[in-house]
Amino acid sequence: MAPITVAHYLAVGAVMFVAGVLCMVTKRNALGVLMGVELVLNGANINFVAFGSKLLRAESLGLDGQFIALFVIVLAAGEAAVALAIALNFYNNHTTIDVDRADDLKG
């Protein structure tokens, strides 16, 4: 079995990132879009932590990778709260959660 390198973690991060982006693009449910955002953020987090790991690389990013990952986690919590409030507001006003129906400003 080949030893695990940073590139392996990057590949996992890339799969999560792409799955998240496709979620944001294809889902019609506003909360599905939000889940896509969470996947994207987490895919990026895997990259940060992998680059910061002393186990995987001799010349690693050090603890900065973990610091940034922690900030991403905390900001994602804030982002989710605001996005959820927006989604619930949208649901209250339009009685639907389908983002394709949010076309009030369409000319």
Place this chain on the structure above:
Amino acid sequence: MMTLAGMDWHAIYFWLFALLTCGFALAVLFSANVVRMAFYLVLCLGASAGLFFLTGAEFVAAMQLMIYVGGTLVLLVFGVMLTAHSRFVSLRTPSGEWILALIAGSALLALLLSAALKVPDWVKANPDRAAISAADVEATTPIGMGFAGVRVDKLSQTDPQLLGGMSGYLLPFLIVSIHLLVVLIGAAYMARAKRRAAAVDEGAV
């Protein structure tokens, strides 16, 4: 002979968690039912916390489980249940959109993977791996000190120019905490029940 030393436990656990993470990420993507999507997302993020443990970032992994999985996703599931009318549980995406999205997505994935595999430094295993003990990657206290403004992990830095920027993450930490307060107030304001105002108006009339 199969011995402990002969087994690459890191690789075994990596493949386990990597397959779980990727599999459930794709399950989130391809599932149409929003409640199942939330369930798969929980499992996906939990498995990625396992990946964090493997890289030695124990504190980040615990935080991932606590804030992300235990906090953010509970909130998300709460939102799902508040809006889970039967007609919104499964919203189908037209297949034309799927085809376009999959083409673009696989192109993006190919780009990212080729970028990840092209840098020689990233595909090279760490030669000193065996010499690193668990105590060397222990980082909970240095992370705490870093948030308080002291980078105890960079004390060996001698370049005075680099040392100048070594004040840690105290300012970002404060900004994030203020930001969270703003988010708290803003989310509460936005998500408040509007019907009460209408009821008061009707009562006045």
Place this chain on the structure above:
Amino acid sequence: MAELINLQILNRLLGWAGVDLPPSHLAGAVLAALVHGVILLGIVAVAAMFFIWAERKVAGRIQDRLGPTRVGGRFGWLQALADGIKLLSKEDVRPREADALLFRCAPYVSFAASFTAYLALPFSDGWVAQHINSAVFFILAVLGLEVFGVILAGYASGSKWSLFGAMRESAQVVSYEVPLGLCVVVPVFICGTMNLVTIGNMQTGWLTNWLVFHDPFTFAVFWVYFTCAIASVNRAPFDLAEAESELVAGFHTEYSGMRWCYFFMAEYGSMLLVSGLATILFFGGWHGPVPVFDMLGWSSMGGVLQYVAELAGAANFLIKAVVGVTVMIWVRWTLPRLRIDQVMTTCLKYCTPLAAVCFLGALGWQTGMFGLAAGPLWSPNQLMAVKQRGEYRESWVLKAEAAAAAEGSAAQAGRPAASGDRDEPDVSGETEPARSSATGAVGSPLSRKGGVG
């Protein structure tokens, strides 16, 4: 030490079985892992059975009844087994409206979360399945995942009562994580570590060394912790998610038989877990009110005597944790259930501010702000000579230091010991080399095989 002796016992057993394995053979490691896993699972399962019996017995006594008396002779001590057999033989019903996959998964999610948290819970000095440096946060985080099982069960049942129960539960658990986290931080910053083994070992000696008696604020914060812990494991008076007078049975209305049983195993498992966490954080963990084995000197003697001391420590820990669970049972059958708004008021208006005040107070006490000497209320170290606090470090750090010291003395050159920035590596170096040569080669891959090693 425990690992080494376990390994010797294992080798002896294998020798009896006629199998001769080198110490580092994979089969041995897998066997050891299985044995440890089964022991841990056994503790959780037996504890759940014991608590079911205790709950019925205590409830009976509180309501002036006898409780179970017949099954298994006196005291009805086999009642839990009879209940288990009854549940096993029941039909596994699934409503037609239910989401089949999620309905089936939900009990296992709950139980797995509750059981996984035991990974990081030490039962005695160094007796922990996985040394995790931020073990306190890990346990709290994994415990918080239990709510997903409840939410999934509530949603997937396709019943209004279940959904109401699940929504109450999610709101409650998310709210109570805030004061719970604040309470747990107090012992953590007094000890300066999140490693539970180290926190437990810092309270060695007489009961005055327990953190609950460290200062008035830790004493107060323990009660806040206990209240929040009851709420976070959904016990009465906070069991809004399964309020039988309002919601039939809440989230598990539609469950029957073995799946229902898993929810209950999860509940009793997390009760024991939060009690065990309270024991380590506030009540000295495996260090008893009277340090018998420290006085005899067994706990630092090495060999079988130390193993016996550690075993007694584990028993001590379990007794304290069971007392905590018994208090939870007592509370359940004494207090009436709160309303949902009262639950939220308790959390946001009382528990959170109290925890925050205790946090600041303990911080002030620790920095000597109140004009009193920083440190414990009494000076218990006069009662018996104990080691300095700085000498207590995670056992695997000690091991790594010892290995590094041994390596350094063997090589007499090259790079200095890996733990140069830590204080006094030579102290452990002069006592440890005999141990480290054995444990470094054999014990550490066993104990850390799942980790980064």
